[in-house]
């Protein structure tokens with residue numbers, strides 16, 4: 107059978123981390139979770155492929171880990187919070203990953219964020235009871 | 240402040256495993272929980288005192304572990320299910336522990352249990368709709 | 373559509389598994405206890421469930437005191453039994469049904485049951501022994517299985533009333549599952565017993581029988597009792613019987629009583645087998 | 652008697668902790684964000700809480716996917732911060748209050764909230780950063796703290812309505828605690844943001860401000876939304892804002908709004924500081 111339809115499936119560009127996404131990605135997320143521990147990070151760094159084998163990370167997941175294909179990992183169900191434990195120490199921020207998802211540069215991604223704050227103080231002034239510092 | 244009174248406090252001879260009991264006994268129960276793992280059992284067997292130190296089991300708890308004073312451990316908050324992981328492999332059953340709690344022999348404890356079944360089939364026959372084999 | 377074809381209760385004490393392993397189920401001490409499973413086995417052979425949901429408590433295999441969930445649902449492909457500290461050889465692993473598990477998780481959380489979702493979960497004697505007693509040792513097991521663990525170890529534990537409500541929510545969750553799956557719910561543990569303290573060894577046959585009768589036909593009766601009330605009558609470990617209410621709540625009010633068997637003592641407990649047909 | 656003297660909301664993003672560690676809170680990018688905490692700090696200095704209950708979500712430090720509790724309550728003497736994988740130096744540990752924790756566990760389970768009880772619990776940036784922003788880095792910390800973790804990571808996550816109800820139950824639980832303790836509840840996380848997918852980077856200022864206004868004065872308004880509705884407007888990680896409702900539910904309906912501050916963007920999010928006086 108298919109996984110059941112969800113009321114969030116039609117939200118564009120959004121992959122809600124539910125059972126359907128988490129299930130096939132359990133092993134990769136478990137590998138990423140071990141990175142909380144310095145000893146595990148060291149063991150991975152020494153022999154990445156062997157570490158994948160030990161943690162049961164195989165096939166496309168293993169390939170993406172070895173290639174540091176963070177975007178591929180996200181698409182295959184790596185949770186963004188677990189993935190951050192691998193990509194942030196390697197100089198790839200969550201903003202870099204978000205930009206890559208859209209095929210834009212990180213600078214463009216950051217500028218888009220900054221644009222969200224345009225006119226903010228005017229909006230708050232209109233609402234009236236916000237502290238504006 | 241004191242721990243709050245509970246509605247089960249006045250049940251005689253009964254130590255409900257609540258926060259008040261579990262809290263001071265966290266380390267001993269954690270040590271006992273590790274016995275699910277053969278490697279931990281081996282490590283404990285090789286050097287019990289060092290294992291207690293490693294798991295943060297100190298004072299009266301450590302003394303009781305080293306003396307295999309299972310009754311003392313129960314009184315100090317070891318949970319019966321966790322304690323079974325230490326005492327059962329050492330030939331001390333849960334019934335032995337129950338008997339010791341009452342200061343009777345295991346045979347007496349077992350006979351008391353058997354007595355609970357006296358007249359059972361008559362009781363069931365009176366109720367009527369039980370299968371009696 | 374998933375269909376709850378029935379519910380069964382069973383003891384889950386370690387000694388049951390040991391007796392099966394040692395092949396002594398027909399020895400005098402055990403015979404009457406195991407014979408009581410006969411009609412349950414016959415009913416299962418006829419009813420042919422695809423899957424059992426096992427309502428049980430973990431006794432310190434999968435859960436330690438660092439994280440004690442009130443209700444925990446397995447959401448894995450496979451559930452492994454494992455060494456509980458006594459060096460026993462684990463039984464073969466159990467096959468789950470992840471899509472059904474996640475459906476249940478979604479429905480239960482929507483119905484405001486704050487479950488813990490477990491994508492990896494070892495199952496202990498509380499889960500394994502009822503299946504062994506009802507199906508015999510087989511490899512592979514003849515049914516799929518999903519664990520639903522209830523905290524009955526670290527107080528505060530949920531009330532009888534909450535367990536019955538969980539059962540009702542579980543029933544609704546199953547009813548809304550689109551796949552054809554024949555489900556039996558196992559309510560395990562109990563009945564009256566106490567392992568610790570000067571009161572260790574109590575069994576209350578009258579209370580057990582009252583509970584069996586009422587759980588079969590009038591489960592709301594059980595919700596009049598606080599956990600302290602139940603512990604007072606049935607012992608500190610007798611509180612496990614509240615898990616039967618999860619099974620019962622998932623069934624129709626008028627589910628048909630197919631079989632009732634009670635035996636005491638077995639090991640330290642009173643033991644009841646109820647078979648309720650929900651078809 | 653325990654007294655809930657107020658509630659505060661705060662972002663908990665990692666970048667906030669980094670900015671504090673690097674001493675750049677008065678640099679142009681950060682100044683307006685951190686200045687928004689000024690009146691909250693003043694209120695805290697006056698209100699002098701003994702303890703904060705921090706409602707937050709774990710991001711993969713204490714909980715992995717093997718056990719995802721919907722609601723998890725700390726029941727420990729000490730809560731340690733720890734390396735989340737980035738090699739950062741943990742902040743000093745936090746002192747809990749186990750008797751209050753167990754009282755809350757008992758009361759919440761009696762009120763039919765199926766919490767997970769955690770006698771050992773590491774606390775991540777979601778817990779730590781609101782305390783750092785509100786109290787500044789101190790050793791020892793000037794208040795005791797109890798973590799209350801809400802699952803907002805592994806769907807299904809609890810609804811806004813369930814979070815508000817948990818807050819109400821938490822309020823009742825605190826009211827019935829006999830010791831004199833002055834408690835502030837911190838609702839953390841949010842506001843609108845999305846870290847993953849082609850829609851990463853969204854912020855919805857209008858929705859955030861509507862949420863702030865309504866959570867302050869009419870929190871039931873938020874319960875009209877399904878989680879899908881909230882994700883649609885506020886992003887997949889914006890769902891964190893439901894945790895504010897736990898704080899709000901614990902307070903009186905007419906708690907007084909002392910301070911409202913909103914800033915966007917900061918890192919990837921909209922960030923709101925609400926101070927509600929419950930006295």
Ligand SMILES: [Fe+3]
Pocket residue numbers: 384385429431498561562612
């Ligand atoms: Fe049991």
Ligand SMILES: [Fe+3]
Pocket residue numbers: 663664708710777840841891
């Ligand atoms: Fe967060």
